[in-house]
Amino acid sequence: MFDSPLSASAYEVLGVEPTVDAEELRRAYRLRLRQTHPDTGGDAALFVQVQRAWELVGTPERRAAYDRGHGFGVHEAPEWSGWRAPAVRTDTRPRARSYGHPGGWRRERYLALIREWAGRGVTLDDPYDPALVRSAPHHVRRLLADALAEEETARTVADLGMGYTVWHDVAAGGRDPDPDAKVDHIVLGPSGLYGILSEDFGGPVRVRRGELIGDGVSGTPVATLVARLRTLARAAGVRFGGAIVVLPDDDVMQPITELGKVRGLPVAVVSRSALSDVLRRGVAGARSVGGNEVFDARTRLQQTVRFV
Template identity: 80%
Template sequence: MFDSPLSASAYDVLGVAPDVDDDALRKAYRLRLRQTHPDTGGDAATFVQVQRAWELVGTADARAAYDRGHGFGSSAAPEWSDAAGSASDATSWRAPRAASRDTRPRARSHGHPGGWRRERYLDLMREWVGRGVPLEDPYDPALVRTAPHHLRRLLADALAEEATARIVADLGMGYTVWHDVMAEGRDAGSDDKIDHIVLGPSGLYGVLSEDFGGPVGVRRGEIVGDGVVGTPIADLVARVRGMGRAAGVRFRGAIVVLPDDDLDQAITELGKVRGVPVAVVARSALSTILRRGLTGARAMGGNEVFDARTRLQQRVRFA
């Protein structure tokens, strides 16, 4: 809930400044509990956030650990000094570490998940800090927290893509995945892309990995919420249809995957949008939906999977 670069901090949720003393912090927590409790007309999701925030900063040890990891307090380095946070301060925001040797069969993977957005984030972060100013650690929590929203959004989406890539890799050798695929008719380097294309026995799916920084809903076949910009589902469907036409393959559906805390239910199937079945799923449910397929989607035989993989390999370009 608080691990995304877009998420409000625990202090924001409790409505206090990060340097508030312990007594004031406790009073703020009790006030926010009363304000958000569902029995008194409060919002259930916000009530849970308040409780989670208190778990993170409600004791001296927990608060000290939270402050170190998120760039708060006297231990936080200046926003872009040479001493900006150590590698342990923001491990969840850094590029994924090389996985330890795993002998389990993995899905075939092509492309670099989150790579385009990581590179764009680093370029724009350097521009924002300013030419000639040392940028020792672009993932320092204090720096990320103060960055403009569009920079934090780039990093959040890169992290979302990397999280999805880890999940689909565990689907096994019967699956093939392409990451950061350019949409048809677009130039390399454009943000107009399909985050993941997943091919397996349950079908061929285009997947969008997103993090809007808070709870979202679905209305009239589209994702809605405070952090939602544009039409994510309509854009994904358009890209999937374009790739299908260009490669001569048939997609069985389009899937939008979001952080678990941002959805009321794990799997929401929306029916067809412009002829393409669509589902919005929580990250923890992604494996389930990719293994079973969307409702009504026909499973693919071995020869059909081989043909689709060959056609895609010939057509796919990476961002």
């Protein structure tokens, strides 16, 4: 939860400054527990966040490790590097066919904007330094959060094996690619052809009337994804079996939420940890593919797909 560039820090969740002493931190924790407890009218998601925050900073040892890793230590270099680009894998297990660069466009935009925000002519030793990221404007942190979300999905799909093909950062804006009009991932496998949106809104997300809502949600993510898939389907001459929105585990109340059909396309909202199972068994109501249809869909997409 707190590894997201958009998430509040453990101290912000507990409502204290990072410099408070241990006793004041404990008092704040107990107060926040009472304020957020569902039995007294509090929010269940916030109640879980408070408990998680205490797990991270509730003892001197854990607090010291958290401070070092998240840039709160004044004189110590951060040890945590979860926001950096992933290292190249060296294992040789059969993996899904993969095309495109997951999260690539958003990482490039993040690096450009973080340097612009820091100041022209300033050389940043580490654009992923936790203290720097935490202090950056929301729209800059959002780019990094979305890039990380796309990279996590890419790793999950790759581990599904040779029976799957995935295209990342697929342009969906017509003849002139608009980087904002893209589909994060297209996945083709035995369970069907799916379009996937990988998101991190920085907090709890709920579903209302077939759409996502929450403090960090803007626009209509589900409807936008479905519309872009319909555009790609017409261009490539393929039929998508369903659409999937992938969110951080801590931001959803249950691992899988089936939304039914949106403009004729089955949609599911799933947690990151549940994505692998969903892609193997399929979304309820989605049509599976096999044999020559898999080969035909792969060929059509290869001939049509353009990357942002």
